[in-house]
Amino acid sequence: MCDDDIHQGLTYDPTVSRRAFGLMAVASAGIASAARAAQKVVERDVEVKTPDGVADAALFYPEGQGTGPAVLIWPDVVSLRPVFREMGRRLAGEGYVVLVPNLYYRVKRAPVVESGFNFANAEDRAKLTPMRASVTPEGTDRDSVAYLAFLDAQVQTDKTRKAGVQGYCMGGPLSVRTAAAVPDRIGAVASFHGGGLHTEAPTSPHLLLPRTKAEYLILVADNDDKQDPQAKENFRAALAAAGRPHKVEVYEGANHGWTVRGSQVYDEAAAERAWTELLALYKRALV
Template sequence: MCDDEIHQGGAQGLTYDPGVSRRGFGLAVAATGLASAAHASPDVTEKDVDIKTADGTADAALFYPAGKGSWPAVLIWTDILGLRPVFRDMGRRLAAQGYVVLVPNPFYRVKHAPIVDPSLDFNKPEDRAKILDPANRKGMDAPGIDRDAKAYIAFLDAQAQTNKKKKAGVQGYCMGGPLTYRTAATVHDRIGAAATFHGGGLVSKDHADPLSPHNLIPQMKATVYSAVADNDDKSQPDAKDVLKASFAAAKIPARVEVYDGCAHGWCVKGSAVYNEAGAERAWSELTALYKKALA
């Protein structure tokens, strides 16, 4: 369910994740207090890095396989709760599979990660308003995201561990879905694979809206996989058909699949709607996509 779209400065799809509501939000906030070091892998090197962008300095987490070698680059866009341990775990897991992975704090213009205060109580209106405050998305309009995407891919390409002869990948969750589409369109010469999981607002209610993420599809050159939440599909049943038709018209290889029984937010551990079977299926699809498109 993506009815709570936030349009700030013309941005599309910056949505509140309904899968992280009340009890689920509390679980997710508690997860931000976990020490990432506890999940460290001896096979992966992890660094906190700062990235110069056109709008300032973004804090981010960088992961790559330990030892000598070079690997394809992948950018991960988080959901509305931003960079936190659960997304560090995703970055670490993906790096262990043979990728150089960057997970930036998308809200760097406002606050260093984590943006969620563990003491927040989502049941309190004043606390709920803090995380949903549009001010948190300062600069996250379409041009701002495009500038960020270019900066993040350039940073990845500047790493000695990145194999620049291979295409890069990008993936996004909830709010990160539209940002993934923007990245695939903006840096189309580098992005060879793009994946979205319970992406919010990929298709605007007004299909002709030039800011609707699906209208960026003709600018892409990537192979795309979009996994749709069951309740998102029920809320906007025509969205998947619009996506499929748009990919077909642009002759972009793509798959759009509805995950029956999986609610919005199902891929992110800590959410009350986390579905392990569905999340592992999604991860398998992601792995297969990158193995083929980034080879």
């Protein structure tokens, strides 16, 4: 699976304001219903205490609709920004209590890139290197415990139901780590064009699968699969060996980053299909 260093295209369009972003979403037929649902969503900027400091994050939940399952969203390498806020709002509009943290809170508050940032530019990518170094396996495990505890402390969270975790790009392996860090809470894991799920390193996420109790949805980008077709097979075999229910699928024609609006490789039809699969997973597994 693709390393996020070769993520294609623009991942953050600074010309799109928060208001314009919402209008653009409404204009899109594929998410018009989600935009209507988001009108009943509460969005709060929050700070989450962790063993390593205070993480800035965004919290979303449906307004006046009782309680719902918790979901943690790990963003891609460019971290918390408007497109991931939109995902949080949309998911909350479906009845979930959603937290989207800043991956790099140990180094910098979100947004972590300046206007005009382009992942296709090597100099821009290099700006993320010191921030990425702050995201370690051990730190992710500590963060996961803190984030789930924060979600469970919200009065809107239904703690009798399992929680979900989903990740994009480098957020894919972070999601697996979350499932292992809080196995009794996480009932579903979704990875979208995730990289590094199965490696030779002793910290490889696949080694954690036996500790987890979740169902897995692993959606692979077509170009990632063409670079390393064995990667998905290795992870599928690890899931089977761990006895975890799963679906591993290559999205033919969809390139790395296809689910992230604002990316030059964003594929709305494929992104909507992935969203439908995500909601079906949560409906089935978060009980």
